Amino acid sequence: MTNADRKPTFARFHPLFERWARRVRARLALRHALTGAAIGLALATIPAAVAWKTRHAPLRLAAPIVGVVGAAVGLVIARRRRWSDSDVALYLDERLDTQETIATAVEMRNDAELDDPARAVVVTSAAEALSSRDAKRARPRTLRPIHALLPLATLALVVIARAPLPAAPVVGSPPGTAKVQIAQADGLEKVAKVAQMDARDEAQRERLQKIAKDAEKLKEDLAKGLEKRDAQDRISRLEDALAQERLSLGDGEKRAGLESAVGKLEENELTKKAGKALGDHDLESMDKEMEKIANQREKADRELAKKSLEDARDAAKKNGAPDVAKALDDEKNLMDRRGKRAEMLRDLAKGMDKAGESNDELKNQAESLDRDGSDAAAKKLAESMGKALEKMTPEERKRLADKLRQMAKQNPGGKSGDPQELKDLADDLATPEGQKKLEDELKDLAKDDTESDEAKRQQELDDAQNGAQDTERELGKQGQQGQQGQQGQQGQQGQQGQQGQQGQQGQQGQQGQQGQQGQQGQQGQPGGTPIPIPGDGPGTGGPGSHHDPGTGNHTGKTNPVDAQSLKSRAKGPMNKGAAMPGSVSTFSQGKAGGTANTRGTGDLRVVGPSEVDGVNRSDVPEEYRDQVRQYFQP
Amino acid sequence: MMDNFEGRLASAASTIATLKAAVGQVIVGQAAVVDQVMWGLVAGGHILLEGAPGLGKTLLVRTLAQCLDLRFSRIQFTPDLMPSDVVGTNVLVMDPAQRAAGSMFALQRGPIFGQIVLADEINRATPKTQSALLEAMAEHAVTIAGTRHVLEEPFFVLATENPIEMEGTYPLPEAQLDRFLLKVLVPNPSEDEMCEVLTRTTGRGQAAPPRVLGKDGVLSLRAMCREVAIAEPVVRYAAKLVRASDPATPEAPDLVKKAIRYGAAVRGAQSLVLAAKAVALCEGRAHVSFADIAKVARPALRHRIIRSFEGEADGVTTDATIDALLAAVPTRPANVEREGARA
Structure with a gap:
């Protein structure tokens, strides 16, 4: 048989070997894929467990993808490490115990080796070996110990996927990050009303409109829900803006005018309190004071007070505070109106009394007007008088008119009432039309609005501030409710331990606060550093002084300060611009989110670093700085 | 074909197999030695037999020569043996007729001109005489008086040496040792084999072994x-084995690095493959x-x-080193080896 005759044998070996090789390679690839899948699934259990722990339920289901990826990687590796024909042949030789016949045949199967005399023999032997041997003997082991991970990891993934998610961890949110929601913030509505206020000038109108706009926006945001700290911050800003607006009269560069006006008012004993109230920007109190003066019986006092108001107005105008001057001018005009009203009421009351037409109620109310000097008492008296006049018979009215005419004659100089006014009243009472006119006039007086514009503004600003504070309180309540709600959830989850911890923290916080308070108490030693006051006597210390038991002479007083020279030395208005550092102009301490560093709005007990020794940078004359420094020493 | x-x-x-059986009629036991001699014969290489005196080395060669229809010659190596005693020399022609024909000298062929040459106790001759074998073994030719004479094929040298009596011997240089395809160690016979030897050699006599193979047969075997x-992969395995025997290579096992000064070279690898082919042929x-x-x-x-x-001092034999090599060098690629072991 020639080589050509042997060709069928060669042709037989090739497909035989290919089939065996395919089986071997397939099993090896399968093993790689299984290994990759096992490792992939085993690794997937880690993110799956993490997803379960972190309550990311959908991610748990995605974990098996890692196993699929692992199998794919295994196949890729199998492809890269694919055995060559020679490798397969060597493996088959070993497994089939064919003494490298197949490996030799694989090398000799090419036609180039056709002339090799041993080729036919070797290839035939190899083909016979491959066809006669049991294929099972040459199967590479597919399963390996690592493949045990496959069912274990699958089981673990199934368990993780089916396990109920753990209770949500209690995450302590940073303070103030809790969401608050107020469907209807009435307090902010009050703030928004400042836009309708009668503004002092265009600049104030713009500021007020901005405040109102901010309040409206905050109200809308609160209705949608907002972080508590953000809400608190914005409310604090609104409050600051309102407080600033409240202090805007005579503020800044106009302060000198305000102070000069205050000085003028304080020169007069009658208007001293009003002056102090003006200095404190408490225009409502000032209005009350002026109201009392205006409703006073003594006309001379009223004239004096009016004079002081005029002086103060002029001083304010002169020193560059037109808004203060206008406010004082309004107050003076109001005082005129009030005075005339009170005078008319008193005259009428006196006339009625003399005519025997008065009653106890009228008398009491007249006394109340004399005593309180308030607009309310005047209005009440006017109302009662109107009613009394309505009830009077024509004879009674005639009698009253006569009395009034008589009073006018008896008081030609107008010491106790204006004679012309008394005549006018008598004339009015003489005719039914006049009587009607008088009744209407009294009714109008009862309803008359005699409050000054600035007082009204302040009142409206106060209302707005109250509204803002109401909203702030409401936020506080919501925060507490939120915390209670959280604690309730924790209780449901059975994490009592954490509640206990929070409780401890709370106690610690309280203790800490107490500690701080204690320190403050220590710092605030009674009396503080005594202010040396030059005087006649030894003057060893003021009240609360440590070093002196109080046995010395305490009658010392400071030398009078020459205001003119002070002004000349200061070369202009004091503290041009912002208020002097350390001055107290509010009643509350700083709030969270507030403008803590705003100069002039702090409290003496809490001063910023820049405020210490601020007097050195002020316009206070050097010879007084020590006193000022010690007085304001924090 | x-x-x-x-x-x-x-x-x-x-x-x-017949040849081995024929040799076995005379040689008792020593099957491994006979096999190895057969490998050498078939592969066309020379054999160095090493063993104690009286183990049948010479008898084995002589019996082989008898079984093969080849010219046999024996050289007993002694210290006074001259190279010309091995290769031959030109001698003056005394025959007038020849002289008349113009031949003053005639070549007196030495025993090297045999086809199966037994170099008995080769290590007893001086290096000069030993070297006379070099050209003959390597090139199958000798040069006498400037004339090169090709030796008749098949040319097969079987040398013996005695490892015990080392006094007065000249150990073969490495260059000459390298000319031998195989070095066969002749072991002591077992008890049964010795009994058989005693029985055969102390009796009436022994029948001569049959001639099994002639010159052409041997040449045909060598061609096959x-x-x-x-x-x-098998060639690569042989190459790896030889390379690993060199202590300078990283693949060398620790024992080789410790006990070996020089490893085998290319001729060693050739011998491995050729002898392995002979083994395969012997096994059909x-x-x-x-x-x-x-x-x-x-x-x-x-x-x-x-x-x-260090190796000599520690008594590490070359056979132990070769065993270490066989254990250390993998036959197949690592992945196939691993898989085969697993399956």
Whole structure:
């Protein structure tokens, strides 16, 4: 048989070997894929467990993808490490115990080796070996110990996927990050009303409109829900803006005018309190004071007070505070109106009394007007008088008119009432039309609005501030409710331990606060550093002084300060611009989110670093700085 | 042709088996030695037999020569043996007729001109005489008085040496040792074998072994040996084994690095493959296996590996080193090896 005759044998070996090789390679690839899948699934259990722990339920289901990826990687590796024909042949030789016949045949199967005399023999032997041997003997082991991970990891993934998610961890949110929601913030509505206020000038109108706009926006945001700290911050800003607006009269560069006006008012004993109230920007109190003066019986006092108001107005105008001057001018005009009203009421009351037409109620109310000097008492008296006049018979009215005419004659100089006014009243009472006119006039007086514009503004600003504070309180309540709600959830989850911890923290916080308070108490030693006051006597210390038991002479007083020279030395208005550092102009301490560093709005007990020794940078004359420094020493 | 090869292969295996049987009629036991001598004969290489006196080395060669229809010559190496005693010399012609024909000198051929040459106790001759064998063994030719004489094929040298009586001997230099395809160690016979030897050699006499193979038969076997196929991984295994025997290579096992000064070289690898082919042929296979290489590793490499001082001091034999090599060098690629072990 020639080589050509042997060709069928060669042709037989090739497909035989290919089939065996395919089986071997397939099993090896399968093993790689299984290994990759096992490792992939085993690794997937880690993110799956993490997803379960972190309550990311959908991610748990995605974990098996890692196993699929692992199998794919295994196949890729199998492809890269694919055995060559020679490798397969060597493996088959070993497994089939064919003494490298197949490996030799694989090398000799090419036609180039056709002339090799041993080729036919070797290839035939190899083909016979491959066809006669049991294929099972040459199967590479597919399963390996690592493949045990496959069912274990699958089981673990199934368990993780089916396990109920753990209770949500209690995450302590940073303070103030809790969401608050107020469907209807009435307090902010009050703030928004400042836009309708009668503004002092265009600049104030713009500021007020901005405040109102901010309040409206905050109200809308609160209705949608907002972080508590953000809400608190914005409310604090609104409050600051309102407080600033409240202090805007005579503020800044106009302060000198305000102070000069205050000085003028304080020169007069009658208007001293009003002056102090003006200095404190408490225009409502000032209005009350002026109201009392205006409703006073003594006309001379009223004239004096009016004079002081005029002086103060002029001083304010002169020193560059037109808004203060206008406010004082309004107050003076109001005082005129009030005075005339009170005078008319008193005259009428006196006339009625003399005519025997008065009653106890009228008398009491007249006394109340004399005593309180308030607009309310005047209005009440006017109302009662109107009613009394309505009830009077024509004879009674005639009698009253006569009395009034008589009073006018008896008081030609107008010491106790204006004679012309008394005549006018008598004339009015003489005719039914006049009587009607008088009744209407009294009714109008009862309803008359005699409050000054600035007082009204302040009142409206106060209302707005109250509204803002109401909203702030409401936020506080919501925060507490939120915390209670959280604690309730924790209780449901059975994490009592954490509640206990929070409780401890709370106690610690309280203790800490107490500690701080204690320190403050220590710092605030009674009396503080005594202010040396030059005087006649030894003057060893003021009240609360440590070093002196109080046995010395305490009658010392400071030398009078020459205001003119002070002004000349200061070369202009004091503290041009912002208020002097350390001055107290509010009643509350700083709030969270507030403008803590705003100069002039702090409290003496809490001063910023820049405020210490601020007097050195002020316009206070050097010879007084020590006193000022010690007085304001924090 | 292929059919012829298959037939010849079977015939060769049968002939070699017959030859071994014929030798076995005289030589008791020593099957491994006989096998190795057969490998050398078939592969066309020379054999160095090493063993104690009286183990039948000379008898084995003589018996082989009797079984083969080849010219046999024996050289007893002694210290006074001259190279010309081995290769021959030109002698003055005394015959007038020849002289008249113009031939003043005639070549007196030495024993090297035999086809099976027994170099008995080769290590007893001086190096000069030993070297006379070099050209003959390597080139199958000798040069006498400037004339090169090709030796008749098949030319097969079987040398013996005695490892015990070392006094007055001249150990063979490495260059000459390298000329031997295999170095066969002749062991002491077992008890049964010794009994058989005693029975055979102390009786009435012994029948001569039959002639099994002639010159052509041997040459045919040698040609067939060269035709035996060998796969690349098997060749690579042989190469790895030889490379690992060099202590300077990183693949060398620790024992080699410690006990060996010089490893085998290319000729050692050639011997391995050729001898392995002979083994396959003797077993009637047309290709070489890893086992064939392992089988011939000891006789093919043991005389090519030179021990270091430390190895000699520690008594590490070259055979032990070769065993270490066989254990350390993998036959197949690592992945196939691993898989085969797993399955």
